[in-house]
Amino acid sequence: MLTTQYVPGAPNWLDLGAPDMDAATAFYGAVFGWTFRSAGPDAGGYGFFQLDGKTVAGAGPLTEEGARPAWTVHFHTPDVDALAKSVEQAGGTVRFGPCDVFTAGRLAGFTDPAGAEFAAWQPGDTPGMELVGATHALCWTELYTTDAAAAKTFYRSVFSWETVDKEMGGEVVYTIASPAGTDPDGDAGHAGIMQMAPENVAGGSTPEWHPYFAVEDCDATVATSTERGAIAIHPPVDAEGVGRLAMLRDPFGAVFAVITPSVG
Template sequence: MTPSTPGSPAWVDLGTADPDDAQRFYSALFGWTAEVSGEYVTFALNGLPVAGAGPLYGVGQPTAWSTYIGTADADEVAARVEAGGGKVLVPPFDVQQQGRMAAFLDPGGAPFSVWQPGTMRGAAVFDVPGALTWNELNTRDLDGSMAFYQSVFGWQFRNSSMSGVPYIVAKVQQTPVCGLQPMLPDMWPDDVGPHWMVYFAVHDCDRAAEHALALGGVVVQPPTTLPIGRYAMLADPQGGLFCILAGRN
């Protein structure tokens, strides 16, 4: 699966209350370099784009990572979102020659975006330490979310529940592209809304979590062993949540 494959996550970026400190934190944590163009920062790993960051534009908007799903037609996706009960927050528009994007809310209230590539295809590297490795929807209506995203992107689904905990893997052309899971009360308080979570790959989850803490971040969920590897949930100094994952070899 490539970032230009329609229906596959293609890009992530951070809306942050402090872009300068975001550059400091994430560059030190993941070994990224930053290229600044106006108010937007493109992060690169070994010279290849992996993620972006920009300032907050809405009053009271929290620092958060956004997931962009690749599409061949952002306008068609916008029509499907409305037909499926979602909301168009930002109608499709051109980002110079780089591509075309739009921002939405799914019916449960989780924000997500789409990217129709132009000269900028999306992230150029995945699944290596310092790069995006997984995207995951946390939802309070698992069945409704599956129906919505199937109607918008044509995803197929596989039940990967383990130990009684529901987990759904979404697939495009039989290739896993992201996950969906219910927001269990013991993990997500009522005041946290549905959202997309981003996972970045790391060599060593425990060391990366310690490094994030030393850089001023917060360890929200300590390193935990899962069947796919060892993961932790972190927050950057401005409160932006993200996960790290050291996969099993």
């Protein structure tokens, strides 16, 4: 369960890199009712997706050479410089930073040993997203990877996460992660780690982190998304005890998921 009471290792920021910010604002506005507020003339086109005046994510034009449209999950850290060293010691790489973002905080981007990109945010004036765990806001994060065992070792080393494995049937194992000192089997879980199916790897899929947004009607949201140019990678399906969920690729290529959580 995500909360804005951010602790080390928990997701505290999320942003979208897109090739066309006007088109991205129009798409996500239609799907989730978000509006876009610029971070100012010196922010290079970066700004904030907001819902009822509260920031649910950041967004900006692609700036890294060779970068592809994607959602990037950021995890809280009290010391991003020390974290960068931990990432390298654990076999990951530093993509950019650490660097200051005005007085908002300190940022760095990383790639884990399997190739999944993520980032870390050391709060300054901006602790993180202002709304999570609500309808049309981030409610879960998930890693698809080619080596789930190695991923668990890496992220436990870097963020001191607690993890628990859940048997999903058909030899599928889903790992739930939570911040250090918490129970991943309870309400503290914030991320899932899942081994990619061989056929997906053969089809060209690569390791990635992606966000889940809570919605009131998964099927209706998927319909609106596809009408606006998204592709349903995984159509709506029921997950017992979890909810009804689907995975989409937005019109620009960024992957995200939506879920109508189970009640009770």
